[in-house]
Amino acid sequence: MLVKALEVAIIYYVIYYVNQSLGVWQFNRPIIAGPLVGLILGNLHTGIILGATFESVFLGVIAVGGTIPADALIGSTIGTAVAILTGASSSKALAIAVPVAALGAITIQITFAYMALFLPKMDKLAKEGNQKGVVRWHFIMSFMTPLLNTVAIFFAILLGVDAIKNFLAVLPKFVSNGFTAAGEMLPAVGFAMLLNMLFKKKYFIYFFLGFALVVYLKLPNLAVAIFAVVVAMLIYDLEQKIINNHHNKLSDREAQTTPGDLKKSEEEDFLS
Known part of the structure; x- marks a missing residue:
């Protein structure tokens, strides 16, 4: 279990670093993290399924303004790893991933708090015009940013998988059924959150088009x-x-207009 915990922690660290520090935006989505965790643990098929499942749940969970949303990456990483290592169903893995993602929002704030200690150093280098120093410290801070969650994931997998496996084994049937029901509802909630943010009258017609294609024409999602x-x-x-x-009409208009007419047209546009 030591090796597997280390592998999962490393894959989390790499995904976070590539997304945040190298600027490969959206590389930290569950649909990418799930298959990578599955691949490293020798069960790519389950990783792909869980990655898609978690993506549907966390699809509408994004940072808006200064808010810090649930950490979909840490939730999907631990959820996928626990499901593969314990043999838990996707609904039970989802029941683990969601609260872990909420906890990740707290740990990332702790990370930002201790990373702020290095900002005066960055400000000093910037005032001195030391570009190489700023770049150097950017990468130093980038290497340190995922460390807290990486360590947390390592110990969660190392110490918690057996406990989680035993817990799931003695879980009452009605609780297990509740997890299953919640797992089936949460993707709908994720899509509803996304639609709520994207709702515009001129775009909403496409939602009904997709609904009609699936319900009445029975087309698969890929189609x-x-x-x-x-x-x-x-x-x-x-x-x-x-x-x-x-643009072509404007160019033709400008080509046919004398400087005096152009000035008059600009004045009319200004007055209007």
Whole structure:
């Protein structure tokens, strides 16, 4: 278990570092973390399934403004690892991942608190114009940022998997059924949160289109996704043509307009 705990902790560290420090944005999503954890633990199939399951739950959990959301990465990492190592179902893994993700929001605030101790050093280097020093400390701080959660994941897997396995074995049937029901509802909650943020009248028609394709035409999700990409590309191409035509008309208008007429047109636009 020592080796497996170390492997899971390392994969978490790498995912976090690549996302935050190297700027590969959204690399920390559950749909990426799940398969990587599954691959490192020798069960890629389960990792892919759990990654997709956790992604549907945490799809609408994003940072807006100064808020710190639940940490989907640490939740999906531990949830996937525990499910593979204990043989727990996806619903039980989900019941573990969600509270762990909420706890991750606290640990990341602790991380930001101790990382703030290095900011005066960065400010001093910036005032001195020491670009190399700023870059050097950027990478030093980047290496230290995931350490707290990495250590927490290591000990959670090392010390907690056997306890979790025994706990799940003696869990009453009604509690287990409750976990299953919650696991089936949470993806709907994740999508509802996302739709609530993206709701616009001119876009909402596409939601009903997708709903009709799945419910009435019985299309699989992959077919709907391909259809959506094609529609998005067609709309983008149409909008680009409209923009280009508009620019061409403006260029033709400017080419046919004398400086005096142009000045008069600018004054009319200003007054209007």
